[in-house]
Amino acid sequence: MNQNEDPRLVLLLAVADDELIMGHRHSEWTGWAPHIEEDLAFSSIAQDEMAHARLLYGLARESGLTDRDEDAMALGRPPEEYRNAWLCERPNGDWGFTVARQYLYDTADAVRVADLTESSWRELAEIMKLIQLEEKYHADHAVAWFERLAGGPSLTARERFAEGLTAAIGEAIALFEPVPGEDRLVSDGVLPRSNADMLGEWLGHVGQELEAVSLDYVLARHGPVGEMVPTGSGEIPLEASDFQVPGVVRRDGGWIHDGGFAGAGGRRGRHSEDFLPLWEEMTALYRAHPGARW
Amino acid sequence: MIRADERERLEHDVWATLAGVHDPEIPPCSITDLGIVERVVVTDDAVEVDLLPTFAGCPALDVIREDTEAAVRASADGREVRVRVVFGPPWTSDRITAEGHVALRSYGITPPGASGGPVVIPLASLARSEGTPCPFCGSRTTVLESAFGPTLCRTTHFCRACRNPFEAFKPKTA
Numbered sequence: 001m002n003q004n005e006d007p008r009l010v011l012l013l014a015v016a017d018d019e020l021i022m023g024h025r026h027s028e029w030t031g032w033a034p035h036i037e038e039d040l041a042f043s044s045i046a047q048d049e050m051a052h053a054r055l056l057y058g059l060a061r062e063s064g065l066t067d068r069d070e071d072a073m074a075l076g077r078p079p080e081e082y083r084n085a086w087l088c089e090r091p092n093g094d095w096g097f098t099v100a101r102q103y104l105y106d107t108a109d110a111v112r113v114a115d116l117t118e119s120s121w122r123e124l125a126e127i128m129k130l131i132q133l134e135e136k137y138h139a140d141h142a143v144a145w146f147e148r149l150a151g152g153p154s155l156t157a158r159e160r161f162a163e164g165l166t167a168a169i170g171e172a173i174a175l176f177e178p179v180p181g182e183d184r185l186v187s188d189g190v191l192p193r194s195n196a197d198m199l200g201e202w203l204g205h206v207g208q209e210l211e212a213v214s215l216d217y218v219l220a221r222h223g224p225v226g227e228m229v230p231t232g233s234g235e236i237p238l239e240a241s242d243f244q245v246p247g248v249v250r251r252d253g254g255w256i257h258d259g260g261f262a263g264a265g266g267r268r269g270r271h272s273e274d275f276l277p278l279w280e281e282m283t284a285l286y287r288a289h290p291g292a293r294w
Numbered sequence: 295m296i297r298a299d300e301r302e303r304l305e306h307d308v309w310a311t312l313a314g315v316h317d318p319e320i321p322p323c324s325i326t327d328l329g330i331v332e333r334v335v336v337t338d339d340a341v342e343v344d345l346l347p348t349f350a351g352c353p354a355l356d357v358i359r360e361d362t363e364a365a366v367r368a369s370a371d372g373r374e375v376r377v378r379v380v381f382g383p384p385w386t387s388d389r390i391t392a393e394g395h396v397a398l399r400s401y402g403i404t405p406p407g408a409s410g411g412p413v414v415i416p417l418a419s420l421a422r423s424e425g426t427p428c429p430f431c432g433s434r435t436t437v438l439e440s441a442f443g444p445t446l447c448r449t450t451h452f453c454r455a456c457r458n459p460f461e462a463f464k465p466k467t468a
Binding site: 043 | 349350351381382466
C-alpha cells in the first residue's frame, strides 16, 4: 500500500468500488432472476450502481487524484487496488442471500450517502445528492423483499432469508471498516462522521427492524468474516491474515457494536477468495483489448 | 463579435430545434419536454448545449447526444457544436413540462405526480386502493407491479378497472 496515497482517493474508491462490484453481482441476475420483474429490478439496480461508480471515478480524475479515465478505473486496475468491501464480491448464492445482502448493503449505503451529501468536498456532496435520489428506489426494493420474506406466510422463505442475513451480517459490518487516513478526512469535514459513528447508526436502525420481525438473533451470532487469500502478487502480511469485525450486542434497548476492527479488509485492498474470479471475468475483455471503446 | 440580439435569436432557434429532438425511449416526448436540456449558450464560434440525464445510468444518452448534435448543427450558422453531458444540478421529475405530461400520457405512461413527500413503493402498497392513476381510463384502482420497468425511469403497473398494464414515469424529487 502506498503510504502517500491521498485519503480522498481511498474514500472515493471505497464507495465507487462497492457500487461497481455490487452492480456487477446484481447484473449476474440478468436473465436468471425468479421472475421477470426481478430480472428487470436487479438489472436496473446494477445499471444505477455502475453509473454511480462512474461518476465517482470521474471525480477522482477531475480532482487530479488519478490519471486513469473511468473505464481504466473500473476495469484497468490490478486486483489489490480495489477497495470494495467483501460483502459486495460474494457470489449471489440463493435468492435469500441475494435479497438479504441487498437489504444490508443498501441500508448501510443510505447512511453513508446521507452523510456524504454534507461533505465539505463540494463536488462530492453534489454527486451524493444525485445518487441519493436514485438510491431511494433500491432501498424501497430491499424493504419490500424484507417484508415479504420475513413477515410473509412461508416459513421456508423466512428461514432462507434468515440464513442469508446470518451469512452476510459480519461482512456487512465491514462496510464500515475505517479507510486509511480517515482521521484526516473527518477533521477536514470531507467525511462528516467516522465510519464507527455511521456503523452505530446503521446497527441501531437494522437492529430495530430485525427485532420487529424477531430476526435480531442473526446480529449476535455473526461469525468470522472469511478466509484471507492473497490478491495479485502480494503475500498476506501477518497482521492482515485475521481480519476481524466488531461484535454486536444489545445494550440500553438498542443494538450497538462492541469492539473494533482488526487486520485489513477490503478498504486496505485485501479481498476474499471470491474476488479474483470476479475480477478476472469482469475485466477479461478490457485486458484482452486495452483501451477498447464500446 | 456576435451582437446581443443575434445571439438571442440564435439561442432561441437552438431551443426551438431542441424541441424537435425526441427521446428514443419515449418518442412522443422531446428532450425539452423532459427537462433534459440544462443550458444553451451561443458564442462567437460555437453553440454549447448541456444535457442533464434523467438517471445517471441512462443508456439512451449517447443516442440523445448524437441526435442533439446533428439537429443543432443545422441551426448553428456554421459554428462548432459542443454537446456536453452534465450531472448538476441533479435532474428531478419536476423538470418535465406540462406538454411533457400530455405527451407521456398519450404514450400510455402516467406522468409523475406533483412533487413533495417520499416515494413510497413497498410491495405492501399492493393492498392500497389509491394507486397511480391509469393513463388510459384514469382509475386509481391500480396496483404497482414493479418499481423497475423497461427503462430506468419507469415503473410498471396494472389497472384493475380497465384491465390494462401500464407504465408510470418515476417520481424523482428531493
